[in-house]
Amino acid sequence: MLQAIRDGVKGWIAWVVIGLIALPFVFMGGYDYFTGGTDRDAVVAKVGGEEIVRHELNRAVEQRRMQLREMFGGDLPEGAFDEGAMRREALQGLIDERLLHKFVADQNLRVSDEEVARTIRNQQIFHEGGQFSRDRYRTLLNQNRLTPEEYEEMVRQDxxxxxxxxxxxxxSFVASGMAERYLKLDREQRSFEYLELTAELFKDEVEITESELESYYEEHKDEYMAPEAVKLAYIEVREDELDDAAKIDNMANVAFERPESLEPAAEEVGADIRYSDWITQEGESDGLAQHSAIVSAAFSEDVLEYGYNSxxxxxxxxxxxxxxxAEHREAEPRPLSDVEQEVREQLRLxxxxxxxxxxxxDLIASxxxxxxxxSSFAERVGAELFAVDGARxxxxxxPQSVVREAFRLGExxxxxxxxxxxxxxxxxxAEVEPGDPDGVEDQELRQVQRDxxxxxxRADMQAFMRALRDDVSVKINEQRL
Structure with a gap:
């Protein structure tokens, strides 16, 4: 169903329509609730004089998640996507939207009311029994806190x-014959040979003095850091070991109401307070740190900075x-005595x-x-000489870098x-065999031309967007992302 909508609706508005079906809480502020949305109107960026606020960014991020979920069949692989990078990418999309809307508005382009109405009437999400339903249209917009006027303006902008x-x-201009030239390059074949000189071949020739070791360590301390870590005090309970499951809710309430200590909460369930070993944000394969939810809580603002119960x-x-x-250790360089062998090996490498x-x-010159x-050098040092015949x-x-170099070199x-x-x-x-596009079918040639x-x-559009950014002041508040 979502694919059908995208086929009939262009641009960013398509994902607004999808949101009407799949994720109404995005528009209703629900997503802000899950992300701590008390500051939902905080300004995260300014494009010219126009503001982009946090709840808009949250909505755009969730729409990107929806796209990714569809790509992965409904579930996102855990840890596959960096949240910070996703938010920055979504913000760049919003900035580009604003820039385009402003430019288009300045050009005095017009879309008639009839065209807006026709577009909305053709959006299947608003159909019942194969026809546009005004009642369904108003109901879906109302559920998502959009007035018909607001939605129609969004469609008009799109x-x-x-x-x-x-x-x-x-x-966009594409010169005649470009497809033939492209195919000629694409079908070109090259024969070459290469040999790999690994650092391992030369390690025995390297001697490291103690002063060199110490200097290298001082210059690269930030590469040998012990990560930030915490030790936790914790209460652990299992529902099937309690005589009354309601005690778990009582424990949670007391832990929240008395955030300065675990003792009152522990008394509610008759549990002992226990202590963990050091836990880092990377987690562990066993113990408390095997649970990602515990690691996330341990490094949350409430627990880590304010010292509250989770x-x-x-x-x-x-x-x-x-x-x-219970304890907190900032990230700090490990002492040289702990990492000496690791530092020595890296410097030697x-x-x-x-x-x-x-x-x-020297070999190139020879x-x-x-x-x-x-080939003589390869035999002398015991390295393999790779011969490649007719590569494209x-x-x-x-290795891709080797192939690129072979296609950069002259014969x-x-x-x-x-x-x-x-x-x-x-x-x-060694040899270059030019590509021959003469045997290509007309259909393939036309497809290459379209590509x-x-x-x-796309390249023209990217250049245009860069030019727009150069002409408009864009300010991003990194602390509010």
Missing amino acids: LLVGQFEDVMRRS DLIEVSGGHFFVVRK ERALDLARQEAE VEEDAEQL RSDVSH GGVGKVELDNATVAVVRL IEQMTS
């Missing part, structure tokens, strides 16, 4: 932006905790990689004079790239 985007698409935490059916901070880089430069030097740009059987050229695993690769291009037009249009 149509205006759609008009402008259509103009941008039609005005809310009641249910980690599984009938298994409850209330926690409070970096020095060895420098040697690999220098060896690669191979440029005599191509056979590459899309080749994924070899007979030699170059180097660094790989992710402390390795330098030396690449020699190029779409890419060009």
Whole structure:
């Protein structure tokens, strides 16, 4: 059903319509409730003189979650998406919306009332028995605290932006013959060889003095941090071990009303107060820290900063905790004595990689004079020489940076790239076979042309949005995101 709506409704308004079905509490302030929405009208950004407030951002974030849930079949993999990054991405979308709406309004573009009405009448969400229902329309808007006038203005804005985007698409210029040139490049094949110089090959040549070790540690202390951690005092209760399950609610109420201590809450259920070992935000595979809800509570503002008891935490059916901070340790560098071997190995690896880089430069100079030097060097140091025949740009059987370098070089050229695993690769291009688009079917050629037009249009739109941002003052309040 949601896909059908998106097929019939363009732009950001589509997700407003989807929200009418799937998530009414987003518009009603429910999402603000779950995210601590007492400050729901706090200004998170200003675009020119226009404000974007927190509840708008919350709504946009939840709409993005809805999109992602659909992509993953209803459930989001835990920890797969960074909340902070998602909120910033959603805010950038709202900023772009504001910029586009302002620009379109300044151009005096118009959408007739009839076109707005026709668009709304065609939105299936408002249909009953195959026809538009005014009663359903008003009911759904009312449930979401939208007046017909407000919703119609939202639709009007979307149509205006759609008009402008259509103009941008039609005005994007793609030169004739571009599809053929693209296919020629895409079908080009290159044969090359490469060899990998790993830092491990040179580690035995590296000696580290104590003074070098100490200097490196001082310069890189922030890479050897002991993470922020807390020890918790906690009450643990299981519903099936109590003579009266109502005691759990009583415990939760007392913990809230007496936030300065766990003792009154513990007395309610006759439980002992116990203490955890150090817990970090990464959690653990066992003990208290295996429960993400407990870790989240431990590092919440109420528990960590204010020293209050947590809310009641249910980690599984009938298994409850209330926690409070017992000790807190800020993130701090681990002493050199604890990380000496780790620091020594890292410094040795970096020095060895420098040697690999220098060896690669020397090898390039030799191979440029005599191509056979590459295979000779590989035999001498015991490294594998990879020979690649007829690779295309899309080749994924070899490191992507190596393939890109092979397609950058001229025939007979030699170059180097660094790989992710402390390795330098030396690449020699042996042969280039130009691509031939002559055998391509007309249908595929037309599709390639359309794809190029779409890419060009997107690039034009991105450049246009950058220009709009340069002309309008955009201020973001990071503390309120």
